[in-house]
Amino acid sequence: MTEFPHESDDSKKPADSTESVTSREGQASVDPVEDASAAEPEQPTPTYNRGDSKADKSARIKKALLALFILMILGAIAYGLYKSSQHNEPEVITLQGQMQMQQTSIAAKVPGRIAQIMVTEGDTVTVGQQLIEMDSPEINAKINQAQAGKQIAQSQLDKAENGARPQEIAQAKAAWQANKAASDLAENTYQRVNRLYEEGLMARQKRDEAYAQYLATQDQTEAARLQYDLALEGARSEDKSAATAQVAQVDAQLDEAMAAKKEANLKSPIAGVVDNVIVSAGEVIGQGVPLLTLVDTNDQWVVLNVTESYLNQFAIGQTFTGTIPALSSADKPYSKLFTVYATSTLSDFATWRPTNNDDGFDVRTFEVKARPTTPDARIRSGMSVVVRINATPINQNQE
Known part of the structure; x- marks a missing residue:
């Protein structure tokens, strides 16, 4: 090795x-x-050039600034296009109105105690349907009194029209004939006494007494005859007229009592829906006190408060579409077509006043009423109506 x-x-x-x-x-x-x-184990040591590193960093910063500048330009262009599209589209104004219906308050014309309430809230009623039954003993007493008075007045009228009874006529005739016989006897007696007086056989005093008796019997006979004529003729026309008027007066009193009893049983004057029942059975109510409220579902309208800047959108006879949120669903809004039939200005509290002369003139607020083309029985008073219009406001500075 x-x-x-x-x-x-x-x-x-x-x-x-x-x-x-x-x-x-x-x-x-x-x-x-x-x-x-x-x-073999050694690694080469790289050498760094500081001048090239600074140049690369500067280039990257320039590129980032350029990209940022380009993005700002593109954003400004996009914003300008968005604003221009907004100016091209008409401005949409949203108004909120409220539905109303004709309400009728049913009140008692006579005092009494409520015996029975025959309807409940939400019931549909027709014209003439009984709503409330009342118990009033005073009305029943007046009816009985008027009926008795009518019988008395009718009897007097019948007596005046029928005249005297046959027995009364015969009695008057007999009295006349008796007085006539007595008058004839007194006349014959006077003639005999007068002849005797003329012959000097009778005193003058006796003749005068016979003559006075003759005159008295004649007057009695004439009175009896007139009574007999009255019995034959009957009552005078004035008496008949007075008796007839008395009967008519009592009939009016009876009609008044019957009308009060009829009003005690309250009936519906209109066809509609019972909106509110105010009283309960057993309560004692006075004259003119409201008992319940009816609404006519066929008489509906919406009320909008519109400034005069947009009043040109709601001229008399114009139509617009409104949405009723209470009857709408998430995927299907409930819309109705309305026709304007009335406009009226509101009080000064609803006037929009400028803060200075450059803001223009005062803008008043008007109340607009419109009816739906086809009433809907599901609509109730107080439901909101949302109306969206393409606003074309009047230039306030225009003279």
Whole structure:
């Protein structure tokens, strides 16, 4: 085995010393085998050029700045295109309105106690359907009183129209005839006494008494005859008219009492839906107190508050589409077509006033009412209506 005495010494020398490089060159010419074995574990030491490293770093910074500048330019171009597309598209204004329906409050015209409530909230009622039954003893008493008064007045009228009974007529005739007979007897007696007086056989006093008796019986006979004529003729026309008026007055009182009883049994004046029942059975209520509320589902409208800048979109007779969120689903919005039928200005509190003269003039707010083309029974008062319009506001600075 060949021994290399200088192997360990050469491997321990530093690679960057000039002496080791010179000694290795000398040893390589003397002992090539030793040089090959010694060079194998050594790694070449790279040399760095500081000038080239700085140049590469500067180039990379320039490239990054250039890329950033290009990205900024592209972003500015994209933003400009986005804004230009926004200006080209019309501005969309969203308005929120509220549905309303015709409400009718049912109140009692007469006081009483509620005996029974025949409907509940949400029920559909028709015209003339009974809603509430009331118990009022006072009304029943007035009805009985009016009926009794009518019987009395009708009897007086019948008596005036029918006249005297046959027995009364016969009695009046007999009285007249009796008085007539007495008058004839008094006349004959006076004539006899007068002849005797003329012959001087009778005193004048007796003749005067006979004459006075004759005149008295004549007056009684005439009175009896007139009573008989009245019995034949019946009551006067004035008496008949008075009796007829008395009957009509009592009939009116009876009708009033019957109307009060009818009003006690409250009936629906319209066809609609029971919205709210205010009272309960057994309560005593007074005259004019509301008992329940009905709504007419066919009489619907939406109310929007619109500034006059956008009022040109809601002229009388114009139509627009509104969405009702309460009846919409996630994938299917519920929309209705509405027709404007009325507009009116709101009070001054709803006026938009400019802060200075350069902002333009005051902008008033108007209340717009519109009806759906086809009413829907599912719609209820208070439901929101969302309306989106392509706004074309009026230029406030335009004169």
